Amino acid sequence: AQSVTQLDSHVSVSEGTPVLLRCNYSSSYSPSLFWYVQHPNKGLQLLLKYTSAATLVKGINGFEAEFKKSETSFHLTKPSAHMSDAAEYFCVVPGYSTLTFGKGTMLLVSP
């Protein structure tokens, strides 16, 4: 079975500083992996996805993630946080007809 573990339940950054949200995966083969973002009272939105092509994946709003097989990681990064990035972020492993979500990391951005 495939699963993901998000290592931090909350991450706090100041506006303009880098963002790092950590995700490790468990799989018997090289999986596909996604990151989703959930803003309050809004639907989940796909940020980016890795599907065994380039290991460095660029997404929307300046986010990117790097698939590292040796570390079984797929961490999400952004060089400079913006107030509008405050939201909950989910690392996701897709399967047949389903998405398996991590428990989420709440990103807090202070002025």
Added chain:
Amino acid sequence: ETGVTQSPTHLIKTRGQQVTLRCSSQSGHNTVSWYQQALGQGPQFIFQYYREEENGRGNFPPRFSGLQFPNYSSELNVNALELDDSALYLCASSTGTSYYNEQFFGPGTRLTVL
């Protein structure tokens, strides 16, 4: 283009009652998936419907059931409500069942069971 919509926004029920939640797919989408998101948790897959047939089911009891209509809208029905059913219920639509087909999520229905 209209996105995925869900109704109602909020709902309060008592234990033992039955509830129906509704979802309208994004235009052109033939696949609908339902998820349950408990407070402080990630969404959990309930089931998926493709062209009016169930196409996969997560670890939920039979009292969770669904329907998909010819216009690809969908309902989630929950019988004999329990306190632990209190959660945000999310609907997502896509153009197919493969994970290559991006799932677009609605804003959810918040169900409270007292």
